[in-house]
Amino acid sequence: ASLEAKVRERSAQLEERNRLLEEQNQQIEQLSLLKDQLISTVSHDLRNPIGSILGVSRLLLSLEDLRKDPEQMTGLVQQIHRSAERMFKLVNDLLDLSRIEQGMPPQREVVNLRELLSQQVESFQPNFQAKSLQIIFEPPAANLTLTADATGLSQVFSNLISNAIKYTPQQGSITVSTQMQENRVAIQIADTGIGIPSESLPLLFTKFFRVDNPNHRAEDGTGLGLAIVKGIVEQHQGQIQVESEVGKGSVFRVVLPLDPTLNSF
Ligand code: ADP
Numbered sequence: 001a002s003l004e005a006k007v008r009e010r011s012a013q014l015e016e017r018n019r020l021l022e023e024q025n026q027q028i029e030q031l032s033l034l035k036d037q038l039i040s041t042v043s044h045d046l047r048n049p050i051g052s053i054l055g056v057s058r059l060l061l062s063l064e065d066l067r068k069d070p071e072q073m074t075g076l077v078q079q080i081h082r083s084a085e086r087m088f089k090l091v092n093d094l095l096d097l098s099r100i101e102q103g104m105p106p107q108r109e110v111v112n113l114r115e116l117l118s119q120q121v122e123s124f125q126p127n128f129q130a131k132s133l134q135i136i137f138e139p140p141a142a143n144l145t146l147t148a149d150a151t152g153l154s155q156v157f158s159n160l161i162s163n164a165i166k167y168t169p170q171q172g173s174i175t176v177s178t179q180m181q182e183n184r185v186a187i188q189i190a191d192t193g194i195g196i197p198s199e200s201l202p203l204l205f206t207k208f209f210r211v212d213n214p215n216h217r218a219e220d221g222t223g224l225g226l227a228i229v230k231g232i233v234e235q236h237q238g239q240i241q242v243e244s245e246v247g248k249g250s251v252f253r254v255v256l257p258l259d260p261t262l263n264s265f
Helices: 002-062 064-068 070-101 113-123 125-130 150-166 198-203 225-235
Strands: 109-112 134-138 145-148 173-181 184-191 239-245 249-257
Touching: 002 064, 002 070, 064 070, 070 225, 109 113, 109 150, 113 125, 113 134, 113 150, 113 173, 113 184, 125 134, 125 150, 145 150, 150 173, 150 184, 150 225, 150 249, 198 239, 225 239, 225 249
Parallel strands: 134 173
Antiparallel strands: 109 145, 173 184, 184 249, 239 249
């Protein structure tokens, strides 16, 4: 009877091992699928701007008359410039994301939140004006500081504000405000833009995810911005939340822990 028990035990162990192996195989298959998807998305997103640079530069090289016409020349060089910028953004976003995904710890320095947010809001003034958007800025207290990666946090707010601008029609308004919550601070970026369908909300922070929108061509963005935002916020032990209503607007909220040794509450 004891031999029988041993055999049973052994076969149960083998079964368990097979199950684990099967699970691992499935994970490997899934990762390989993800990798294929990544390669095809990136090559597609790089192919279009490279194609445009090649085509336009070929035109400029072959047509001497074109080069003599400053207006046409400027238009074509601008087209090359836009395409190169698009590729540069994609490659930079990919590098940022890969750094975040590798779990590199963020730089830590003392950051004044009011200054950081003011700088971001200020840097977008030309974009607000270009679309006649009203900007309402309710900054935090002047002495509120966090230990954080200043470059990373700037990128978080820059991505959120530029999305708010991009997805808000002319004459809309964007509000950047802050609220204190015990030992945390919540920074809200609210817009009166096109909003996000509720079924897209759970996928919003996934890399390469973009809401199908007939008014925004795929080349307007990389679909990596919000994945980077989430990565950086989580590096800081913070949270990112979103609420949105189609046709009304969206609210993105970044909640960051405050260092009690730097601030008295
Ligand atoms: P993208 O480069 O496409 O802007 P993001 O990761 O920043 O990539 O955003 C992913 C998608 O989320 C966007 O394509 C857009 O559909 C949607 N989105 C992001 N922010 C907003 C917003 N403020 N209002 C409406 N839709 C938004």
